Amino acid sequence: MTPVSLSSSSPIGLYLPRSQVCAKTIRNSTLLVAQHGLEATETRGMHLAYKVKDFEGFKKLFHRFLQVKGPSVEWSKIHRPPEDSIQPYEKIVARGLPDSVAESLNKLVVVKLNGGLGTSMGCKGPKSLISVRNENTFLDLTVQQIEHLNKTYNTDVPLVLMNSFNTDEDTKKILQKYTHHRVKIHTFNQSRYPRINKESLLPVATDMGMTGQNADVWYPPGHGDIYASFYNSGLLDQLIAEGKEYIFVSNIDNLGATVDLHILHHLVSRVPNGKRCEFIMEVTDKTRADVKGGTLIQYDGKLRLLEIAQVPKAHVDEFKSVTKFKIFNTNNLWISLGAIKRLQEQNAMDMEIIVNPKTLDGGQNVIQLETAVGAAIKSFDNAMGINVPRSRFLPVKTVSDLLLVMSNLYSLEAGSLTMSQKREFPTTPHIKLGSSFNKVQEYQNRFESIPDMLELDHLTVSGDVTFGKQVSLKGTVIIIANHGDRIDIPAGTILENKIVSGNLRILDH
DSSP states (O other): OOEEEEBOSSSOOEEEEGGGSOHHHHHHHHHHHHHHHHHHHHTSOOTTTTOHHHHHHHHHHHHHHHHOOSOSOOGGGOBOOOGGGEEEHHHHHHTOOOTTHHHHHTTEEEEEEEOOBSGGGTOOSBGGGSEEETTEEHHHHHHHHHHHHHHHHTOOOOEEEEEOTTTHHHHHHHGGGGTTSSOOEEEEEOOOEEOEETTTOSBOOSSSOSSGGGTTSEEOOOGGGHHHHHHHHSHHHHHHHTTOOEEEEEETTBTTOOOOHHHHHHHHHOOGGGOOOOEEEEEEEOOGGGTTSOEEEEETTEEEEEOGGGSOGGGHHHHHOTTTSOEEEEEEEEEEHHHHHHHHHTTOOOOOOEEEEEEOTTSOEEEEEEOOGGGGGGGSTTOEEEEOOGGGOOBOOSHHHHHHHHSTTEEEETTEEEEOTTOSSSSOOEEEEOGGGOSHHHHHHHBSSOOEEEEEEEEEEESEEEEOTTOEEEEEEEEEEOTTOEEEEOTTOEEEEEEEEEOBOOOOO
């Protein structure tokens, strides 16, 4: 019996016997989804919440999932990318900028991936609406950045948000506040696909509803869905008609992902062999914190993104090595709109399927099929990587990251964060806040003000700890409150290369 090897973003491999992948399963699964999706759309008028095109996309992805044979990569065929396929950022900058910067900007669209919720940080609603700096949200900062570009260069760079069904309603409500900003804002929605019962391979949805027992049976199928959803929305054609040629795509929680004029100039002017570059992936040097990040490889003569989920177990340590695989994908991508349109119409967009196992609240084991936007790099002509400074990768995934970007390590100007010139080293400190800080509200209650961290290298905080105003942290600081104890760091305290443990409580008198 031949196993079907499937990647998992957990990252573990799922192995399903071929006997499960039978014609009856294919027929039942697609018929069930078709009955749910098409009847809901055509006869019940569900406001196109689950469009026919969504169903077609799911059916295509599901059929590919059932037809997978063996691993998606053969390790022996993996090679390092050719020298010229990943350019150092310094070389790009050295070429300088032309006088026609505005002309290049007017060909650009900024796309932010806005499908995620803030649940991992204890917040309800879209993550993009969490305040990260001076009461500004991720979305506020994005709008400020693009508005600054448009005002400075007298251009018309629009912002496009790819929402999910989880974030669309709340995001559209908040967009009204930007009506008078010099930024045109468009939105489109990711697809909505049904989760699949791990055993039967049938959709677990019983009807088209999104509440009650169906509350967690639908999912947005990863950011690789951007190509099909963007095309299906009609917005891609609209932007091409307006003279736009490229999109700059990034996660909305990556505060380092700003429009870079040098990369844009390189993109619009580079014409090797008479063909323009259709895809640029920004990569940066790996550190020990990034060993699981996807990397660029040469495979079958083309650049390809290799994720840890695709790596055979025997080679995982080799993949994590910073000596062989030195760079990782920041998910800052520059892509040709015309190329997206061509590949969609030719049905030639090729992305590996990520099988993501989940357990629903009721204990049911399901899988959801996803794709990653960067995985499509191999489908584009003259694709390349640019090895950018670490400053272009500043994601806020945890409250520890939030403390970093709220501190005086960074200054804020026109929506962009830049490392303070007072910081002697360009690297950011390693911050690890314990479970008492996991939620944004808890975190805010534990800091009367954000400490001075200009000279901080490492901070670990565990247990019931609070910080007074104007605390200064330098070098390596470890603060551990034992279970049942509490540590209050007094206002004005300077901690330099200190370990604080036990119980320290300052009482008013």
